[in-house]
Amino acid sequence: MTEYFGTTVADIFATMPKRFKPEEAKEVDIAIGYEATGEGGGKWKATIKHGTLKVETVDGDLTGCKTTIHTDAETFVGVTLGKIGALDALSSQKLRVAGDPKFLMLLLPKIFTPYAAPEKKPVSVTARDIITTIAERFRPEKAEGVAMTIGYDLTGEGGGRWTIVIRDGKCAVRGGLADPLTVKMTMEAKTYAGMMLGTIEAVTAFTSGQVKIEGDMAAAGATAKFFRKYVVPGATEAEELISLRVTNAIEQRFATGPVMGHWFAGLREKKFLANRCPKCGRTQIPPREICAWCRVRVHEFVEVGPKGVVTHFDIVYFASPDPLTGAVRDTPYATAYVVFDGSTEREAVTMDLKKEDIPRLKEGARVRPVWAEVTTGSSRDLIGVALDEQEESL
């Protein structure tokens, strides 16, 4: 059934009995004929007699009606929803009434509650829906002379593995990952869907580590221009409201120096390398070139951990948005202050705790580090800590 303004003519008639107010129609005795032309239209007859209502579809001519209304389906829906003024429609001849239009305009609002278009559930689009339409959205004119195979490994719900082959001005999508690939992009399926639907910025997703790119980085960046934008099926075009949003994603580079460099090199080896003050003996994390409490140089590195003890913790139930990505993290989340084995008593470190462990978190709990799959010598190597089951079961 063709929709206008998000609803159909048939639905307006189907809901008529529900919207009928019998007590207001006790004195009424009238048959009204409706003819809605064009797609989604048809003929209907509403018979109102002493507080009763009968609505029927009519195949042939509208007979036995005191008043008949003739219009196209779109105008009918528009007038019913109040999106088109009834008087405008009458004066422009889009809506024609045989009989007394004024009488109808007074009667109908009295005996019917207004019709409201049913609320639509938002269309849920998965990465699979988007990626399988990619060949249809291909723009050969933008991909002249391009030959590449792009692999997508999309994890989680609605995900899967696909290879997009662009060659000789043609594009094809295949299931699975081909070998070799020009570039392979790994991310959560919802991240991919968000990027395609414009709710997640591609650059931000990449710089924040949500997208992993292996292979030709430039090829990954170029892919967007080969395709038209994905449009959700059935989505009505939004009004054009102009808003300028500028996000400056700025590459930054910082030298670590030898002391912090040692710390990051340790993370790469899944080790915590603190440095020990020769005077007070404290094991500084992060390591610093001097102990500011004693004002002496610190040279000796010691490995602490990898396990430790939770001294205090916070459980957060209200998360503020991450300023780098705009994403709001899952709540509750826990931040634990951990003193690693072999550390001195004041050298606590703040760590994220594995979400599943929050209910069992307590002061004095033993924890172990949770490392990233691949450690590269950065703060991202250490994901956080988890309760140490081995010691828990003792």
Add this chain to the structure above:
Amino acid sequence: MKKHAKNGNVAIIGIGQTSFSSHKEDQNQVEMVQEAVINALADAGLKIGDIDCIVHGNMELFEMQFAPDLWHSLGTGAYGKDEYRITTGGTTGATLVCAADNLVASGLYGTVLAIGMEKLQEGNTTGGITNMADPLWFRNLQTGALTGTTSDGACAMIFTSEEKVKQGTKNPPVWIRDHIQVHREETIPNLFGFNKPEMTHHCAARTLFARNGIQDPVAYFDVFEMYDPSAWWAVDWLREFFLLKGDEHLRMLEAGDFDLDGRIPINPSGGVIASNPIGATAMLRPAEAALQIRGDAGGHQIKKEVRHALASGFGGTFWTVLMILEKELNWQEVNHD
């Protein structure tokens, strides 16, 4: 304790503020600054020509405008004068007072105007805070949200030498007896290990009181304007600033000692939880303490006479500024040995 004598005595002789609001849309930055400066000049009974030097301060990372003092110069009155710009995070306002104190005490300038401002609705505070984090350590993790109140507003103060005070002032002078700026390099996790190191607040108070011969700060001071960015910090910090032991601070709280009619009233101005225009916030503490000494605090003037006031500034991971303000110029007799 080593004697800590100033090269010359310095007095606060003018105080001006704007109103404070989460959204001051009625003024641009220059107009807001100008309002505070005009109010301070009027309070001092001076004209801009009487000012020898201007010290400007805000957190320029937040409004994301480099060298904002140049933009603001028509509001500050710095055109054609010597000028300094100061940016020290949450302590900016207090650092402005310290700098003005030093500039006058040194004899370099006779009369100095300091202006602290912030318009947190402009630019991007979150972006600014993220960029304050150590790029090697915390920046990836930092949420970057300002956890305190965020406000727009400005405060200006005028400082002058003892010599100029002797020529007469419109309002009674308030003397800056001493100030200290401290950071002990504790990281916040350092405070959550198995035991705590001496907190910066405690270190600042202990050092400042010792060199001024103040044995019992609760008895000595009549009011304390404390930079307390979140209400839950204030009580804990009072223990550190007043060098209290155990749960003494909690018992004092229960006894009403910190109430406005108590032994040592805290923040009659409403404090930082009432308004927090960062670059002005830590200046408002000594400004409000000075108004209490003068008896000019209006509706929030405390009942007892204020002769000795304490004011603090705070920023980042416990940067602390602490200063002592006096009604009388009579403390030189204190034995520092």
